Amino acid sequence: MSKENWILIPFILIILLIPVSGSRFYVFLGTDILIFGLFAVSLNLLLGYTGLVSFGHATYFGIGAYTCALLMKKASIPFPLAFAAAGVLGGIAALVIGFFCVRLTKVYFAMLTLAFSQIVWAIAFKWNSLTGGDTGFIGVPFPQYLDSKIRFYYFTFAVVAVSLFILRKVVNSPFGRILTTIRENPERTEFIGINVKLFQLAAFMISGVFAAISGALFGIFNNNVFPDILFWPASAEVLIMTILGGIYSFFGPVVGAAVLLFLRMQVTSYTVYWPLILGMILALLLFFFPGGIVGFLKTRLVFVKGNR
Amino acid sequence: MSLPDPSFLLIQSLNGLTYAMFLFLIASGLSLIFGILGILNFAHGSLYMLGAYFTHQFVSLFVDAPGQFWWAAILASLTVAVIGVVIERFFLRHLYTREQLYQLLFTYALVLILSDFAKIIWGTGQFSVSRPAILKGAVPILGQYFPKYNIVIILLGPCIAFTFWFIILRTRWGRKIRAAALDREMLDSLGVNVSRLFTVVFFIGAWMAGLGGALVSPVSAIVPGMDVEIIINAFIVVVIGGLGSFWGTFLGSLIVGQVYALGILAFPRLSLAFIYVLMALVLILRPWGLLGRRLQR
Numbered sequence: 001m002s003k004e005n006w007i008l009i010p011f012i013l014i015i016l017l018i019p020v021s022g023s024r025f026y027v028f029l030g031t032d033i034l035i036f037g038l039f040a041v042s043l044n045l046l047l048g049y050t051g052l053v054s055f056g057h058a059t060y061f062g063i064g065a066y067t068c069a070l071l072m073k074k075a076s077i078p079f080p081l082a083f084a085a086a087g088v089l090g091g092i093a094a095l096v097i098g099f100f101c102v103r104l105t106k107v108y109f110a111m112l113t114l115a116f117s118q119i120v121w122a123i124a125f126k127w128n129s130l131t132g133g134d135t136g137f138i139g140v141p142f143p144q145y146l147d148s149k150i151r152f153y154y155f156t157f158a159v160v161a162v163s164l165f166i167l168r169k170v171v172n173s174p175f176g177r178i179l180t181t182i183r184e185n186p187e188r189t190e191f192i193g194i195n196v197k198l199f200q201l202a203a204f205m206i207s208g209v210f211a212a213i214s215g216a217l218f219g220i221f222n223n224n225v226f227p228d229i230l231f232w233p234a235s236a237e238v239l240i241m242t243i244l245g246g247i248y249s250f251f252g253p254v255v256g257a258a259v260l261l262f263l264r265m266q267v268t269s270y271t272v273y274w275p276l277i278l279g280m281i282l283a284l285l286l287f288f289f290p291g292g293i294v295g296f297l298k299t300r301l302v303f304v305k306g307n308r
Numbered sequence: 309m310s311l312p313d314p315s316f317l318l319i320q321s322l323n324g325l326t327y328a329m330f331l332f333l334i335a336s337g338l339s340l341i342f343g344i345l346g347i348l349n350f351a352h353g354s355l356y357m358l359g360a361y362f363t364h365q366f367v368s369l370f371v372d373a374p375g376q377f378w379w380a381a382i383l384a385s386l387t388v389a390v391i392g393v394v395i396e397r398f399f400l401r402h403l404y405t406r407e408q409l410y411q412l413l414f415t416y417a418l419v420l421i422l423s424d425f426a427k428i429i430w431g432t433g434q435f436s437v438s439r440p441a442i443l444k445g446a447v448p449i450l451g452q453y454f455p456k457y458n459i460v461i462i463l464l465g466p467c468i469a470f471t472f473w474f475i476i477l478r479t480r481w482g483r484k485i486r487a488a489a490l491d492r493e494m495l496d497s498l499g500v501n502v503s504r505l506f507t508v509v510f511f512i513g514a515w516m517a518g519l520g521g522a523l524v525s526p527v528s529a530i531v532p533g534m535d536v537e538i539i540i541n542a543f544i545v546v547v548i549g550g551l552g553s554f555w556g557t558f559l560g561s562l563i564v565g566q567v568y569a570l571g572i573l574a575f576p577r578l579s580l581a582f583i584y585v586l587m588a589l590v591l592i593l594r595p596w597g598l599l600g601r602r603l604q605r
Contacts, residue, residue, distance in 0.1 A: 053409050100592050106408060107348055108595045111547050115588040118540075122581035232540070236416055243413065273428065279420030286414050287402065 008251075015157060019150045029265060031153050033258045034160045035217045040241045040253030041167055042210035047239070048247030049171055050203045051183030052102075055110040055235055056117025057211055059097070060090045062230035064212025065219035066124065066131060069140040074130075079143035083216050090212020091205050093120075098204030102197045105186075114232060121230040136226030140219050156217055163210050168250055170206060179203050240282055246292025255293050315450035317570070322449075324569025325562070326458040326527070329465030332561035333520035334538055335545040336472065336554065337513035343552030344489045344509045347400065347411045351418035353539030355514050359388045359521025360530045361426055364435045377440040377526070385518035392514020396507055419535065427532055437525040457526060464523070468516075469558055476554065485509060489552070544587045550600020559599055 018030045039061055046052040064086040071082035097116045104112055124131045131137070146152045170176050181189045182196055190196050219225045228234065237260075245256025263281075268274050289296045338352045362384035369383075370376040395418065403411045438444075439457045446453035476482035487495045488505055496502045520538075528534075541564060549560025564583060571579035590597060 047409075053412075100588070104591065104595050107551070108591060110412075111543065112588060112591040112595075114543070115547075115584050115591060118584040119581050119588065122584060126577050126580060233536075239413070243409075273424045275420040276424035276428075279417040279424070282417035282420070283399075283414060286406075286410050286417070287399075290406070290410065 004251075019153055024149065027149050027153050029261065031149075031156050031221055033254075033261050034153075034156045035214050035221060036238070036241060036257040036261060037254035038160045038163050038217075039211055039214040040238055040245065040257045041164060041250070042207045042214065043238050044242050044247055044250075044253045045167065045171070045179075045203055045207045045210075047242055048249075048252075049176065049183060050179045050200060051186075052200060052204070053106075053110045053239075054101075054113045054204075054207075055232070055239070056097075056113035056115075057207075057238055058230055058232070058234035059113075059117040059120045060094055060208040060211035061215035061218070061234070061238075062120065062124065062227075063093050064090045064215030065225050065229055066215075067212070068216035069137070069219040069225045070130070072141055072143075073137070073139070079146075083213075086216035087209050087213045090215070091209040093212075094205045094208020095201070098201045098208070102200040102204060114235075117230065117232060117235060121227055121232070124227045124230050131225075131227070134227060136224060138224045140223050140225060142220060142223075146220075152221060156221070159213065159217060163213060164251075164254075167206075167210060171250060175199070175202070240278070244281070244285060244292055246294035246296075246298075248291065249294040249298070252292055252294035259293060315452045317573075318450060319452045319454055320569045320573060321566065322454055322458065322462070324565040324567075326461050326565075327568060328561040328565025329461050330520050330524050331538070331541055331545050331564060332465055332469065332558055333516050333523070335542040335549075335561055336469070336557045337516035337520075338542050339546045339549075339552055339554070339557045340516075341510060341513040342546070344485055345400075345404070345506055346408070347415070348408075348543075349513070350412060350415035350539060351395070351422065352415075352513070352517050352542060353535040353537070354419050354422040355388050355392060355517035356521040356524075356538050357426060357530075357535035358391065358422065359384050359518035360525045360534065361430055361435070361521075362387050362518070363522040363525045364430075364437050364530055367437055375440070377437065380437075381519070381522035381525075384522045385515055388518025388521070389511050389515035392517075393507055393511050395514075396510035400510070401503070401506075419539075423532060423535055432532055435525075435530040437530070439526040455527075461523060461527075468519075472512075472516075473554060481508070541583075544583060546597075547587050548590050548598060550597025553597060553600040556597050556599030560597070 015030065015034075018026050039057075042060075043054065043057045046054050046057075067089045068082045068086040071077040071085055072079060077085070097113070101109055101112045101116070125134055127133070142152070146155050171179075178189070178194060178199055181194075182199060186196050215229070218229070241256040241260050242253040243256065244260055245254065246252030260278075263277075264274060267277050271277075285292070291299065334352060334356050338349060341347055341349050341352070363377075363380050366380035366383050367376060370379045373379055399414065400411070403414055439455075443455075443457040443460055446455045447459065448454075476485060484495065484500055484505055485508075487500075488502055488509075492502050495505075545560035545564050546557055547560075548563060549556030549558070563586075567583050567586065568579065571582050575582065594600075
């Protein structure tokens, strides 16, 4: 654990120093990566730690984005309150949806998360008077004290850092260990007297809260909220980020988000065929590096040093 | 709300039935592959899309031949089936021992690759294929007109369904396929070439998807994005009917077809959400689907 903390320090320094470079491009990309990094880690609490494949995680991201943006724009509620409300509502939505989903396993679990996410998407898509329908709405107001890209960057960093700190505490707590036990063998976990469904539901809810927080950040950052962020390809994308980084490492999904977003930025400036490239990356990954980038690096390090 | 003209309702319902037949062709292949190989094939919609594009491409090959459309449709669906075999033999095969998530994501990678592949070859424009000459025109039904081609589709759907039902329940191959679904190791040790059987199953599934795409090409525009639209609806069909259940898929197709055709009249705003609510309800109340076999925990 402590070794992982040492590795973190240079990364944190780089993140803190990006705005000093004065490059607007990297500040933009950095904010994007931080937001999606948190989103992917929140998904990984389910995927990597609890062993639940959610195919509708964009729902909570989207609920967070819509809640925060709508409360600020339509009800003129101050930003801190709207931001907190986004997390709370994301958690409540995850609790309600998760209540039904954790009763199922494997493909059926994935299918039900997909069904619910499509219901939420359809509501956002059709409820014109509230959500602005298929175009969504533009002009989510920046709170005044965050009204610069660099300030918002540092704000995002602070929120993401605190969230990741909490999530890491959760993962390393006895509660987190039980989640891992459930991933390894749900039946045996049940036998030793643990209410598996309850723990899965708790993980689902925590995951929903942090996905909603990242979504709320995204809505303000993007200055625009639209139904596509709730649509199922968004859920697939965050799943790809998570796997790309590596699901068996806490910071793996952040690495996955960084690599994917950076590549997309580069590739889309040359060609419109980004899905083709993404599909090939995904296929190569699944065949040759199933542990993701971090998983691959870890095995290499073990090979070099001869220990873990 | 005043009730709409009954003859209009009937036509709308027949339109739903036509759509149900296309859905059935796609979903039964999807369900077959899931039932036997245990893989939920996201790329099934992409195979359907390729079926439609190939039909458009091949129609020009048979300009003077009688039965131009049918030759093109058969050739297109067989081409798709061959692509399916290539996918199974060279890629999917190596993922059978992996976790389900990896298989699912690989088929999703195929969706991304094949959709851009189609865009590179055929561009982003719309295509349409004209109906076979003898099936042009429409038949009057209660004072409304219904296209002849759609009637043929409605009749063809159950025929294909019965053929497959017959193959799976009444032939040797079908018996092996059902055995593979139950216990592939046991079948393997009894001397059946399970690996070849899997390829055959994937061939049949892909062929049905290609056939669906070929048959839909005269009634619906061939556009990028048709792959993703159909696959989500096919997922809904198999979930409602029961994954791996043949008659369940048939029932699921009929339900989804009618919900789309009639739901849009009754609740134009809610029909989109309604179908997903139906899917969620089935999963909550009967996760194994309306006609599926009960799950073993």
